[in-house]
Structure formats: C-alpha cells, structure tokens
Amino acid sequence: MCDEKNTKTPECESSVNLKAEDYRDPWLAAGVNKAIGFFPREFYCLDNYSAFKIEYKGWVYATVEEAYQASAFLEVADDVAEQIRHAGSPYEAKQISVANKDRKRPDWETEKLEVMEALLREKIKQHPYVREMLIKTQQNRIVEDSPKDTFWGWGPNRDGENHMGRLWMKLREQVLNGEL
Numbered sequence: 001m002c003d004e005k006n007t008k009t010p011e012c013e014s015s016v017n018l019k020a021e022d023y024r025d026p027w028l029a030a031g032v033n034k035a036i037g038f039f040p041r042e043f044y045c046l047d048n049y050s051a052f053k054i055e056y057k058g059w060v061y062a063t064v065e066e067a068y069q070a071s072a073f074l075e076v077a078d079d080v081a082e083q084i085r086h087a088g089s090p091y092e093a094k095q096i097s098v099a100n101k102d103r104k105r106p107d108w109e110t111e112k113l114e115v116m117e118a119l120l121r122e123k124i125k126q127h128p129y130v131r132e133m134l135i136k137t138q139q140n141r142i143v144e145d146s147p148k149d150t151f152w153g154w155g156p157n158r159d160g161e162n163h164m165g166r167l168w169m170k171l172r173e174q175v176l177n178g179e180l
Contacts, residue, residue, distance in 0.1 A: 045130045049090040064119045065090035069097040071115045077103040142168045
C-alpha cells in the first residue's frame with residue numbers, strides 16, 4: 001500500500017518523474033512523489049473543463065472547452081467539429097483541435113475571444129450555480145492560474161494576459177448590473 005510511510009516500494013514508485021514545478025500548490029510541490037492533489041478548488045465551475053453542459057448554436061456540449069474547440073471548425077471543417085462533439089473528455093477535444101489546427105476557421109485568431117465570451121455568457125445563463133459562484137467572487141480579481149498558458153491564464157511567471165479571468169470579470173460586472 002502506498003502512503004506517507006511507504007513510498008519506496010516498486011508499486012509506489014512512479015514511472016513518471018514529477019518535479020516540483022509540475023505542481024501549482026507549494027505544499028504538494030514540497031512533497032513531490034509523496035502526494036498527488038486532485039480535489040477541485042472552490043471556484044472550479046469557472047474552469048472550461050468543469051462538467052457543466054452547455055447548449056450553443058443548436059448543439060449540446062459536455063463542457064465549455066468542447067464547445068470552444070468545436071467552434072474553431074464550424075462551417076469550414078464540420079467533420080472535425082463533429083469529432084470534437086463526440087470526444088470523451090475536454091482534454092480529448094483539445095487534442096483533436098490541435099491535431100487539425102490547419103483546418104480552423106481563417107478568422108479564428110480574431111474571433112476566439114468573442115466566441116469564448118459568448119460561451120461563458122451561456123454557461124452563466126444555463127447554470128444558476130455558476131452565476132452564484134461568479135457573484136461570490138465579489139470584486140476580487142479572477143485569474144486563470146494556469147502554470148503554462150500566458151494567453152488565457154497568467155502563466156508560469158504570473159504576468160500573462162489572463163484573458164479568461166478578464167472575461168469572467170467583465171461578465172461578473174454585467175451580472176451585478178442586471179445586464180446578464
């Protein structure tokens with residue numbers, strides 16, 4: 001059995017060599033290869049991978065991530081959009097998107113923020129819990145604390161663009177002002 005006392009047995013040794021920088025949580029980083037954290041944080045519902053179905057443009061998606069990835073291919077590569085709709089997870093949806101990046105809508109780079117905002121707006125409208133949790137953020141800064149993504153999140157140096165956090169804060173204002 002693998003526990004705090006038993007970490008050196010063959011069944012407890014990981015074939016993947018984790019490093020401290022692989023962890024967001026400093027406590028877990030200090031105990032690399034002793035504990036793996038997996039419990040979602042309080043505001044997990046703001047994550048695109050969170051399991052809140054969304055109806056968008058006549059289709060139902062398991063997550064915002066899947067809807068977002070499929071949107072990059074609508075009307076130009078419907079076969080890829082269909083593959084994404086049938087993906088087994090948001091991770092798989094993103095992998096399908098990456099594998100077909102040359103088939104994305106030609107305007108995708110200029111439209112992706114608008115699409116994401118529309119998807120997040122729908123998530124708020126369709127899920128009272130998401131709306132409630134967004135309100136609970138009060139006037140605090142919302143950050144997608146991705147340790148890698150400097151466009152949607154704040155990245156490894158915490159100086160990224162944080163577009164996801166910005167969109168959530170924009171939509172929070174609209175909720176609080178009764179516009180959404």
